[in-house]
Amino acid sequence: MPSIxxxxxxxxxxxxxxxxxxxxAKKLAERFEMAYxxxxxxxxxxxxxxxxxxxxxxxxxxxxxDLGFMLSMLKGPIEAEIRRVLAEKFD
Incomplete structure (x- = not known):
């Protein structure tokens, strides 16, 4: 089951x-070296x-x-940031 x-x-x-x-996605890729x-x-x-x-x-x-062990400890702040960006871009 997904963590988020x-x-x-x-x-x-x-x-x-x-x-x-x-x-x-481009911003995430630049800030966090994320592939997409x-x-x-x-x-x-x-x-x-x-x-x-x-x-x-x-x-x-x-x-x-799905968050790995280290990031799972930051699940709350990560979810909050995702919700903030979604509201900014899609409301």
Whole structure:
């Protein structure tokens, strides 16, 4: 079961939502040396200690991630930051 599982509704078109997700992924890649790649409407990302995905659904996004031992201790702050970014980009 994923360590993090967040669903966030949005009113963007699929193209707008995909662009916003791509912008977030680029920032994460730069800040945390995270690799990412699209597979249809799912952006998969990973780095040491985290493996996750962002699914682009018609009216929502679903962020799931498995956190390694060290990052699992920071689950609360990580979830809070994900929710903040989603609200900033998709509300």
């Amino acid at each position: 599982d967040i669903t966030h509704s949005h009113g963007k078109t699929p193209a707008q939502a995909r662009k916003a997700i791509e912008q977030v 790649a699209w597979d249809a409407d799912t952006l998969n990302f990973n780095r040491a200690g985290v493996d996750g995905k962002i699914q682009l659904l018609p009216k929502s996004l679903r962020v799931t991630a």
